Amino acid sequence: MALCLTPVLTLSTAMLPTMALAKVEVADFSNLVEQVAPSVARVNVTKKMSSEEMAQIQMALLLRRYLGERVPDSLPPVTESSFGTAFFVSNDGYMLTNYHVIEGADKVTVTLNDRQELDATVVGGDERTDMAVLKVAGNGFPALPVGDSEKLKVGESVLAIGSPFGFDYSASAGIVSAKSRSFSKDTTVPFIQTDVALNPGNSGGPLFNQKGEVVGVNSRIFTGTGGYMGLSFSIPMDVAMDVYEQIRQTGTVSRAYLGVFPQDIDRNLADAYGLAKPVGALIARVSPNSPAQKAGLKSGDVVLSFNNQTITISADLTNLVSRAKPNDNFSLQILRNGKNQTLQGTLVKAPSDTTSDTTHANGENPVKLGLRLRALSAEEQQALRVNGVLITAVDPFGLAASAGIQAGDVIVQLNNQDVLTVQDFAKSAQNLPKKGVVTVQLIRQGEPKILGLRIE
Numbered sequence: 001m002a003l004c005l006t007p008v009l010t011l012s013t014a015m016l017p018t019m020a021l022a023k024v025e026v027a028d029f030s031n032l033v034e035q036v037a038p039s040v041a042r043v044n045v046t047k048k049m050s051s052e053e054m055a056q057i058q059m060a061l062l063l064r065r066y067l068g069e070r071v072p073d074s075l076p077p078v079t080e081s082s083f084g085t086a087f088f089v090s091n092d093g094y095m096l097t098n099y100h101v102i103e104g105a106d107k108v109t110v111t112l113n114d115r116q117e118l119d120a121t122v123v124g125g126d127e128r129t130d131m132a133v134l135k136v137a138g139n140g141f142p143a144l145p146v147g148d149s150e151k152l153k154v155g156e157s158v159l160a161i162g163s164p165f166g167f168d169y170s171a172s173a174g175i176v177s178a179k180s181r182s183f184s185k186d187t188t189v190p191f192i193q194t195d196v197a198l199n200p201g202n203s204g205g206p207l208f209n210q211k212g213e214v215v216g217v218n219s220r221i222f223t224g225t226g227g228y229m230g231l232s233f234s235i236p237m238d239v240a241m242d243v244y245e246q247i248r249q250t251g252t253v254s255r256a257y258l259g260v261f262p263q264d265i266d267r268n269l270a271d272a273y274g275l276a277k278p279v280g281a282l283i284a285r286v287s288p289n290s291p292a293q294k295a296g297l298k299s300g301d302v303v304l305s306f307n308n309q310t311i312t313i314s315a316d317l318t319n320l321v322s323r324a325k326p327n328d329n330f331s332l333q334i335l336r337n338g339k340n341q342t343l344q345g346t347l348v349k350a351p352s353d354t355t356s357d358t359t360h361a362n363g364e365n366p367v368k369l370g371l372r373l374r375a376l377s378a379e380e381q382q383a384l385r386v387n388g389v390l391i392t393a394v395d396p397f398g399l400a401a402s403a404g405i406q407a408g409d410v411i412v413q414l415n416n417q418d419v420l421t422v423q424d425f426a427k428s429a430q431n432l433p434k435k436g437v438v439t440v441q442l443i444r445q446g447e448p449k450i451l452g453l454r455i456e
Contacts, residue, residue, distance in 0.1 A: 027157035032212050033171045039142040041110040042163045043084040043097055043120070043134075043204060048106055085162035085205030086110055086120075086134055087214070088141045089244060095134040096240055097204030098219055099125040102132050110136060113169055124247035128255075128372070128393065129189050129235060130219050131243040132204075144206060147213025149192065149236035152176050160196045160218050160232075162205030172197040174232075181233060182315035190319040191233040192216045198232040207234045216240075242323065256324040257350035259290020260297065261408040262314035273302055274338050280304045281314040284445060285408065288379035295332065295345030302335040321347070351377070369429065369453075370398015371405060375422050386443050387420045388412040403440065403453040413441035 084101030088094070095110065102108055108120040118136040125132035152158075159173045174196035181191040192207065198221050207216035216234030246253045262281035270278040280302040286292045297303075303311050306320045307330055324330070326349040334341050351374050372393040381387060388410040394401050405411075411419050414428040415438040432438060432455060440451045 027159075027173065027210055029157075029159045029171065029173055029208075029210075032159060032208060032210075033161065036144060036161065036206070036208065036212060037113045037169055039144045040085065040087045040161050040169065040206060041095070041112050042166075042168050042201075043086045043101055044109045044111060044117075045082045045084070045102055045105045046107040047080050047082070047104050083163055083166055083201055084203045085201065085218070087204075087206045088143045089146070089214075089241070091141050091143050092139050093136040093141055094123070094244070094248065095120070095136065096217060096244060097132050097134060098217065099127050099130045099132045101204045102134070103127075108134065110134065111168070124251050124253075126243050126247070126253040129239055129243050129253075131217065131235065131240050133244055133247045145213045146237050146241060147209050147211065147215040149215045149238055152179060152192065152209065152215055154178060157210055158194055158196060158215070159208040160194075160198060160202060160205055160234075161208070162198070162202035162218060164197075164199035164201040166201055170202075177231075180316070180319065182313075182319070189219075189235055189239055189322075190315070191219070192236055194232050194234065195230050196232050239323065254326055255350040256321055256326050256328060256347040257291065258317075258321045258330070258347060259287035259292040260303075260317075261285040261287075262303065262317050264314045265302065273335060275302070275335070279310075279312050280335065281311050281317040287377075288383040289377065291330070291345045291347050295330075295343045297332065297334065297343055298336070300336075303332055304335055304340070305333040307331055326350075368398065369400045370395030371400040373411070373422060373425060376410065384410060384443065384446070386410060386412060388443065389419055389422055389425050399453060399455060403451045405440065405442070405451060405453075406444065408444070409449075410443040411440060412443060413439070415439065 082101075084097055086095040086097035086101075089096050102122050102125065105122065108122060109117050110120050111117050118138075120134040120136050123133040123135050154176050156176045157173060158176055159171060161169060161171050164170050174194050176192060177195050178193040179190070181193045182189075192215070194207070196207070198218050202218050203220070205218045206214040207218055209215050215237055217237070217240045218232065218234050220233050222229065222231035222233070243253055261284045263284050265273070265275065265278045265280055265282050267278055269282060270276075283297060283299055283301045283303065285299055286297050303317055305311055306317055309316070309320055311317050324347055326347055328347050330345055330347055332343045334343060371391055373389045373391050376384070376388060376390050380390065391405060391407055391409045391411065394405055394407050411425065413419055414425060415432055417424070417428040419425045419428060435455055437452050437454045440453050442449050442451065
């Protein structure tokens with residue numbers, strides 16, 4: 001038998017480039033976990049089960065009885081329980097968690113690390129940022145210090161504490177993988193991406209830096225299996241605290257409005273506009289009678305900065321506007337016809353919009369399309385020469401996104417039913433089938449389109 005030998009290449013140190021490597025130390029969070037644990041709580045949520053869920057349980061019991069299995073004589077309680085995480089941000093009992101943790105809750109309690117269980121009141125929530133504020137009675141609670149999420153660096157060690165799958169006070173650590181991540185062009189959150197292991201139950205829990213300061217609220221994961229796959233996302237604390245202060249003071253969240261539909265610039269567009277590299281936000285459309293139009297912004301302009309903050313991608317502009325307040329002044333540096341210009345104006349309060357999730361007419365589970373919409377203003381109707389509803393935000397993981405629906409689209413027909421108002425859309429959504437494909441007719445940048453929306 002012949003023996004095949006693989007030649008070995010030996011490299012001397014003289015052949016390798018000189019590289020100075022920094023010493024890497026693994027962060028020890030043991031003292032921090034012990035210190036902050038009393039400030040973190042498990043959130044227990046009770047919701048009433050829908051008639052459709054009850055019918056499914058009844059059918060399952062009947063089938064098991066038909067197969068000869070022993071089943072209980074009565075149905076289980078008509079409620080379902082879920083859990084998440086929350087943490088104290090004030091000594092008088094105010095807590096932060098995710099909106100999706102308490103959405104639709106009939107009762108909310110929190111369990112502290114000493115096993116004490118307290119009733120919690122939902123002070124308010126904001127679906128757009130996925131933030132909610134809870135309140136428990138009492139004083140002297142251990143509020144966590146809030147850090148500056150802007151100072152986080154990619155590669156920096158961070159720690160999460162929560163209740164994944166109900167395992168209370170589980171700590172997981174990792175590093176900051178990226179900053180200012182956006183899931184859609186209309187997102188209002190510049191997420192912090194980490195490789196910290198997050199799973200169901202971690203939602204609403206704190207993300208700590210090495211100083212023990214909260215720099216983020218753990219919100220979601222990117223997964224193809226339903227479990228952790230190395231991509232976790234947290235809401236920066238400056239966003240969370242802004243929502244908290246508004247909800248605590250007024251009970252609602254007001255947003256600033258510029259009135260533009262921006263898009264990213266690729267290599268070809270950079271060459272077309274004479275940019276050295278693909279940077280800035282290209283304005284695809286300006287809403288009529290909006291602050292942007294009043295300031296002189298036009299379709300085809302490239303926004304390079306907003307209030308002296310550099311715009312690298314379109315999401316930067318959206319995030320900066322969302323963090324501003326109505327009536328704030330703004331300054332835009334733009335590129336138009338190869339020349340730099342400065343435009344100034346005043347932001348206004350964003351038009352109110354609504355979620356698309358609509359309960360079926362028979363009271364069964366809502367169809368979660370995953371988009372937000374509002375009525376067109378009179379000026380928009382005149383400019384677009386169309387009646388319909390404007391899509392203001394699209395959940396990147398929702399059914400609408402899967403169908404290709406985008407923020408800025410104007411829906412004029414849903415499931416062969418004309419849509420002139422938000423009420424028309426809600427009525428059509430109520431009558432959507434539980435499963436199947438329906439058509440959506442819309443206008444995108446002045447052009448008509450028909451998309452197939454698969455409902456599952």
